[in-house]
Amino acid sequence: MTLSGLDIFKLLPKTNCGDCGVPTCMAFAMKLAQKKAELSACPHASEEAKATLGAASEPPIRLVKIGGANALEVGNETVMFRHEKTFVHPTGIAVELRTSDGQAKNLEKIRDVENLTVERVGEALHSDLFFITQDSDNPEDFVHTVEATKQNSRKGIILNCGDNKALEKGLQLLKDDRPAIFLKSRLSEEVIELAKAHEASLILTAQSFEDLGAQSNAAKEAGINNLILNLNSENLGYQMQNNAILRRSALKQSFKSFGHPLFSYTKGENSHGILAHASMQICKYGSIIVLPEYDKAMLYTLFTLRQNIYTDPQKPIQVEPKIYPIGEPTPESPVFVTTNFSLTYFMVSGEIENSGISAHLVITDCEGQSVLTAWAAGKFVGEKIAKFIKDIKLEEQVKTRKIVIPGLVSQISGDLEENLPGWEVIVGCQEASDIPSFVKNVQLT
Amino acid sequence: MTFEIPKETNAGQVVEVKLGATSEQGGTRSHIITIGGSNTLPFHFFEGRHSNHPIVAMEVFDKLPAKYPEPLLEYYRDVIDSPGDMAKMCVDEYGAEMISVRLEGTHPEKGNKSAEEATDVVKQVLESVRVPLIITGHSHFEKINEVMKKVCEVTAGENCLINYVETDNYKTITAACIAYNHTVVAQTPIDVNLAKQLNILLTDMNFPREKIMMDPLTGTLGYGLEYTYSIMERIRIDGLAGDQMLAFPMLVNPGYETFGVKEARALEQDYPGWGNLEERGIYWETATAMSLLAAGAELLIMYHPKAVETVKKKIVEIYELGQGE
Numbered sequence: 001m002t003l004s005g006l007d008i009f010k011l012l013p014k015t016n017c018g019d020c021g022v023p024t025c026m027a028f029a030m031k032l033a034q035k036k037a038e039l040s041a042c043p044h045a046s047e048e049a050k051a052t053l054g055a056a057s058e059p060p061i062r063l064v065k066i067g068g069a070n071a072l073e074v075g076n077e078t079v080m081f082r083h084e085k086t087f088v089h090p091t092g093i094a095v096e097l098r099t100s101d102g103q104a105k106n107l108e109k110i111r112d113v114e115n116l117t118v119e120r121v122g123e124a125l126h127s128d129l130f131f132i133t134q135d136s137d138n139p140e141d142f143v144h145t146v147e148a149t150k151q152n153s154r155k156g157i158i159l160n161c162g163d164n165k166a167l168e169k170g171l172q173l174l175k176d177d178r179p180a181i182f183l184k185s186r187l188s189e190e191v192i193e194l195a196k197a198h199e200a201s202l203i204l205t206a207q208s209f210e211d212l213g214a215q216s217n218a219a220k221e222a223g224i225n226n227l228i229l230n231l232n233s234e235n236l237g238y239q240m241q242n243n244a245i246l247r248r249s250a251l252k253q254s255f256k257s258f259g260h261p262l263f264s265y266t267k268g269e270n271s272h273g274i275l276a277h278a279s280m281q282i283c284k285y286g287s288i289i290v291l292p293e294y295d296k297a298m299l300y301t302l303f304t305l306r307q308n309i310y311t312d313p314q315k316p317i318q319v320e321p322k323i324y325p326i327g328e329p330t331p332e333s334p335v336f337v338t339t340n341f342s343l344t345y346f347m348v349s350g351e352i353e354n355s356g357i358s359a360h361l362v363i364t365d366c367e368g369q370s371v372l373t374a375w376a377a378g379k380f381v382g383e384k385i386a387k388f389i390k391d392i393k394l395e396e397q398v399k400t401r402k403i404v405i406p407g408l409v410s411q412i413s414g415d416l417e418e419n420l421p422g423w424e425v426i427v428g429c430q431e432a433s434d435i436p437s438f439v440k441n442v443q444l445t
Numbered sequence: 446m447t448f449e450i451p452k453e454t455n456a457g458q459v460v461e462v463k464l465g466a467t468s469e470q471g472g473t474r475s476h477i478i479t480i481g482g483s484n485t486l487p488f489h490f491f492e493g494r495h496s497n498h499p500i501v502a503m504e505v506f507d508k509l510p511a512k513y514p515e516p517l518l519e520y521y522r523d524v525i526d527s528p529g530d531m532a533k534m535c536v537d538e539y540g541a542e543m544i545s546v547r548l549e550g551t552h553p554e555k556g557n558k559s560a561e562e563a564t565d566v567v568k569q570v571l572e573s574v575r576v577p578l579i580i581t582g583h584s585h586f587e588k589i590n591e592v593m594k595k596v597c598e599v600t601a602g603e604n605c606l607i608n609y610v611e612t613d614n615y616k617t618i619t620a621a622c623i624a625y626n627h628t629v630v631a632q633t634p635i636d637v638n639l640a641k642q643l644n645i646l647l648t649d650m651n652f653p654r655e656k657i658m659m660d661p662l663t664g665t666l667g668y669g670l671e672y673t674y675s676i677m678e679r680i681r682i683d684g685l686a687g688d689q690m691l692a693f694p695m696l697v698n699p700g701y702e703t704f705g706v707k708e709a710r711a712l713e714q715d716y717p718g719w720g721n722l723e724e725r726g727i728y729w730e731t732a733t734a735m736s737l738l739a740a741g742a743e744l745l746i747m748y749h750p751k752a753v754e755t756v757k758k759k760i761v762e763i764y765e766l767g768q769g770e
Contacts, residue, residue: 081682083675118718120667213446237763240488240739248451257446272755275728279735280759283674284488297720300708301666301728305736308671343669350668350706354512433584437554 067156094129099141125303139166201226261287318368327358334444339366382415458484465577471602475575481694498764502543508550529569545579665702700748
């Protein structure tokens, strides 16, 4: 909710003391409304003013952190659709550890998850959290699992334990690690106290909007603001509707009870169903998803989807400018050059690969722009390409003195030849998909 | 606590398109399939209507695709060279709701098969299955125009989905669709304005609105999915807001696009972090399909039987069981 200057003025002391650096309270109120000043500048502000203004300046969806030094941050989202601006904090991916699986199996799982990092377009992709579930007879198993996780991993931890004594022991082990407590049933006084004492976030579970709102309000009244919401439904269609409704209420109606990140434990009849469920949650507003198993192919798929959906639409994904070997090139293999827009790179490298030949693909730095855009902006022109080729010492790595440029920028060929003495420029095809036939019909080296 | 669900309604709705024709309409299909008709965003049953659920089609070929990966071939080895039998397998065993016949082998550089050979393949498939057909071409203008003209003629009355026309090459094929009463896919490269422009060109030829679908061009997961995804959301939002030239149902190609990329072919031993090859292909196609459903896709052409099974189950869960409390 936004407050007008006049709304704010009514909350100020109206003494025009000038201690805030602005001559009158009215002028200060106007600055506050425009977010050009902060209320803390006024030493005489009342508690009421602080509370009201504080609430109005809070982000519509609260930022929640889970974990110690490398804490996962979720929330703070401001749009319904990524094209409106961007999604900010990528979905946190948690892998579940169940005490019933036994210590040996869980230890192996912890190490596997901890060690899995996959690189894609220059980003290191990995999971973020462990979700520890107490489902064996002995509550001590839970404490041991938390301990093993803490010893072998630096990822954040969500605790799912029905036994409050074991939960408390787990929380004690995670001092300074900002854990989260997952509540399977309704919020209780006891859990509120535990969360407060150990500075843990709470993941609230409810079956209806009303109950979820009531629990959210109760937790806030007790002083816990780091909340994550789990509006439970077995049906994926309801989940998607619930997520849309919660997000919309928070963003468009400033409905504070629902202004928190969303949680989902992924379920499915088999691993494919789980993947389908997780994919939907990543696309539509899930801030934390839990996967029951460690499955590399599934994680890699979800990492990639998350990277795609959370990419800023204003900033294209770039690949590192350098010489990429396609197939198994020798110094005699042909040379292609294009820009470092990730899609351009993927298309061109894929089609060269499909053509069956090996080649050197030179990717120049065009700040992630596509061929025509980069050319229009003067980033993919003869002089710049020639300089890059000299900088990376291409001449020492290949014997050929022919270079293929994208057909869309045939106009730069003369310029490039001038800047690159000794080289012959070949104008390639306009579309990457025509590369396989192009390489068949043209002498490339 | 009281809470009122915030609802938004739309002025427009997605055009309803019918595919296939039964004997009553002059065709030989066992039923027709209706696509589109939504007046709200995907899954938003709480504030609108989805008259029809999304449809999953599978694809057969006039020529084994160059990039067809081994894990897929396992399922189709005995039938891949016999499009009629493969179509039957896809419908009877894997639950395909439509069949796409991809005529890539007619491309001059990919086999250069004749228009007659193409029509023979289409006829085989028409005889072996009773579901409505999609006829999928390529971008060699001269050749595909010749092929599609012939195909439209021999399938007259079947109301096939002719896939596709593009801005630089739409007149011949669209005219053939008018002459033989087929439905057409308008394909444009990931751009709202280009999509709109092509739809205007088609309707300027007096092509009926209820016979147009759009293909915004699918980038698979990791290869431009985010562009397709956001363009589809923008097209759908504008279409629902009342832009008649963007209110057409959308077709996407998770199968063709997924099984052309490295992730569907590279062995785990070469990329240990990527996990099991076959599972990876299924996951990749499923994740692509699910996200495109979220963005508004109404017709998905898919390849892997297990991905098809999963996505169909999820469509039932969302669209048949999940229609509001």
